[in-house]
Amino acid sequence: MTTYNIMLLPGDGIGPEITAEVRRVMAWVEKAHGVTFDVSEGLIGGAAYDAEGTPLSDETLDRAKAADAILLACVGGPKWDGKTAYDKRPEAGLLRLRKELDVFANLRPALCFDALADASSLKREFVAGLDILFVRELSGGVYFGEPRGIEDLPGGGRVGINTQRYTDAEIIRIARVAFEMARKRRGLVHSAEKSNVMESGLLWREEVTKLHDAEYSDVKLEHILADNCAMQLVKAPKQFDVILTDNLFGDILSDAAAMLTGSLGMLPSASLGDGGPGLYEPVHGSAPDIAGKGIANPLAAILSFAMALRYSLDMGDAADQVEAAVSQALNEVRTGDIWAEGFDRVGTTGMGDAVLKALG
Structure with missing residues (x-):
């Protein structure tokens, strides 16, 4: 039985809720395809800053580098906006992770x-x-170019500098x-x-x-x-x-x-490099306004897992099944962000239930 090392980084906001639904789909893939996912979790973003004083610890980074695939949910929120040093903000953890993994190719369908x-x-x-x-090129350009920073001008005033x-x-x-x-x-x-x-x-x-x-x-x-x-x-x-x-x-x-x-809550992404683990994350943010309410749409996170199956784990058949199940679930139920007349409105777990029902 093949074993894959999967690292989960739930992050902030709705991250833990949507990650829980991904774990349910992972369990189905294990059973249906006879593989084992050796799953570990780590802290990133604001959650890591609160617990460890940094948005991404060296220990978490080392474990991520050793994984076969990394599934990240989302980082950030008003709890930390403008209240932490710039290099300690939640997003800095994500940028460091991308840079250290050298995942230079971001695929966004x-x-x-x-x-x-x-x-x-x-x-x-x-x-x-x-x-x-x-x-999308992910590890260069204006987000990483030097020189950068905010400097005082000799005659007064300040200037912000970023280099493309x-x-x-x-x-x-x-x-x-x-x-x-x-x-x-x-x-x-x-x-x-x-x-x-x-x-x-x-x-x-x-x-x-x-x-x-x-x-x-x-x-x-x-x-x-x-x-x-x-x-x-x-x-x-x-x-x-x-x-x-x-x-x-x-x-x-x-x-x-x-x-x-x-x-925006429907779209996954994959960030790939040359030979290291891929980093998979939904495009949406942490949605702190609905965090903890059980109403977040988990489909982008589930589809990100499907991309991990396809690009990092060489399990294209399983990826096809997960993507087809998402499509089928949308014909029956909707979370609030995509709800329309004629469909049952469900929460995060309810949408996960619909995907698992479609998987059979």
Whole structure:
């Protein structure tokens, strides 16, 4: 019997509630597929700061590096906003984890389940069948570039500094992921940057073009300015297949696309590197306003587990089953964020029950 080492990082807010539903689905996969998940939990974010004085301890980081896959729920909340040192804020733990794991490729699918097409802010005809994959560079760019900080100006006042910085090697390795993913999908990559006003964007365009011409001419490549990409996502989102972006633009554009699918609470993500454990997390935040009420939508976390099955554990059949079960559950019940007339309204556990019922 194959054993996989899985680390759970429930984090803050609704994190523990949705993680509990993931554990129930994990138990089903163990039984149905004859595998064992050796599961451990760790603290991250505000929960880690409260207990350990840091948003990510060295001990938790070491255990994460030794795992086969890491499932993280969410971090942050008003309890810590502006009340901790900047380098001790909950989000700093997540950024450190991504950086230390060198998970440079963030895969964010924007998939509209047919049952949710009417929940989108756009008309059904614009989003029904929507299937976009964002490939976002995750370990470089303006979020990590140096110099950075807030400094006093000689004549008075202050200045905030962040540096947008990319090397050709960083661009090439993320572009390669995008082209490889496109080969398995519909064979189209849109590379989004701001080459008209940013040198980093110009280098991005040049390196993506060179890689495409040398190794991936079978994939169609289109360059698009990031602001135009935002407009096109609202105007005609189904024109896209794979969207390749840097860290900042990927953060913004993928969140915009998330709302096209009906709910930010529906979307998973995978963060992958070269050989180390993958990091899997729902796109939504910690939702502190509903934490502890048992009404959070656990589906993005469950779908993130499905991505872990597919990309880290080589269990594609199990991933297909979990994703199909989520789709089937949506035909019967809904949590409040995606509720519509004609459906039973359920809470976190009720949605987990529906997924397990569909799994059989």
